[in-house]
Amino acid sequence: xxxxxxxxxxxxxxxxxxxxxxxxxxxxxxxxxxxxxxxxxxxxxxxxxxxxxxxxxxxxxxxxxxxxxxxxxxxxxxxxxxxxxxxxxxxxxxxxxxxxxxxxxxxxxxxxxxxxxxxxxxxxxxxxxxxxxxxxxxxxxxxxxxxxxxxxxxxxxxxxxxxxxxxxxxxxxxxxxxxxxxxxxxxxxxxxxxxxxxxxxxxxxxxxxxxxxxxxxxxxxxx
Numbered sequence: 412x413x414x415x416x417x418x419x420x421x422x423x424x425x426x427x428x429x430x431x432x433x434x435x436x437x438x439x440x441x442x443x444x445x446x447x448x449x450x451x452x453x454x455x456x457x458x459x460x461x462x463x464x465x466x467x468x469x470x471x472x473x474x475x476x477x478x479x480x481x482x483x484x485x486x487x488x489x490x491x492x493x494x495x496x497x498x499x500x501x502x503x504x505x506x507x508x509x510x511x512x513x514x515x516x517x518x519x520x521x522x523x524x525x526x527x528x529x530x531x532x533x534x535x536x537x538x539x540x541x542x543x544x545x546x547x548x549x550x551x552x553x554x555x556x557x558x559x560x561x562x563x564x565x566x567x568x569x570x571x572x573x574x575x576x577x578x579x580x581x582x583x584x585x586x587x588x589x590x591x592x593x594x595x596x597x598x599x600x601x602x603x604x605x606x607x608x609x610x611x612x613x614x615x616x617x618x619x620x621x622x623x624x625x626x627x628x629x630x631x632x633x634x
Contacts, residue, residue: 419456420456420460422453423458423460424464425537426461431480432536432537432572437480438572439480440479441479442471444458447462462478465478469571470571481571483572487569488625491566491569491570494566495563495566496615499547499614502547502610503598503607503609503610504607504610505555506554506598506606507600507602507603507606508603510598515553515598517549518598519595521546522546522588522592525542525543525587528542529584529588536578539587547567548563548564550598551563551564576624577617583620586616590613594606594609594610
């Protein structure tokens with residue numbers, strides 16, 4: 412794939428994702444290549460590249476020869492968080508006990524990128540979701556428990572579109588950064604109980620935000 416194709420594929424990806432987040436392409440909506448090529452005024456190759464990336468990220472799924480925007484109900488969000496939250500608590504505690512210095516250095520680097528993006532004039536919600544997901548990913552990986560890591564990664568993938576909406580709010584972007592820094596500080600201090608406490612606070616804040624700001628939208632779109 413040449414540079415031009417890469418560039419166009421990235422543009423197609425960003426535009427399709429933007430339309431999904433704005434609700435122009437609704438949950439469950441079928442997206443054909445013909446429709447996307449017409450909407451984006453692009454050829455099939457970059458559109459196909461974009462769809463493959465979106466599929467790998469759990470944002471769309473293959474339906475015969477077309478793709479559909481992943482449909483996630485408000486009830487499914489709640490149920491996924493019922494599973495995610497205790498696993499994240501466990502991961503933070505184990506990370507404080509088992510994380511290597513190189514793991515901690517990588518967490519610090521990720522949060523530096525998060526901070527840079529958070530305070531940009533026009534931060535990218537998708538990029539912030541990816542970076543903050545990487546932070547949680549690294550915490551889980553540093554536990555040296557491949558089962559915990561795998562389960563959490565799968566849950567985050569299912570919540571991909573929902574998680575992106577967290578970063579459309581300035582207040583929530585700043586809080587995410589502050590809360591993640593608190594978790595990292597506890598891991599660096601080798602304080603498993605503090606890491607556990609900070610993760611509890613973080614995940615409860617996220618879930619409360621979703622209940623107030625995001626789940627009502629899901630209820631509306633599910634009618």
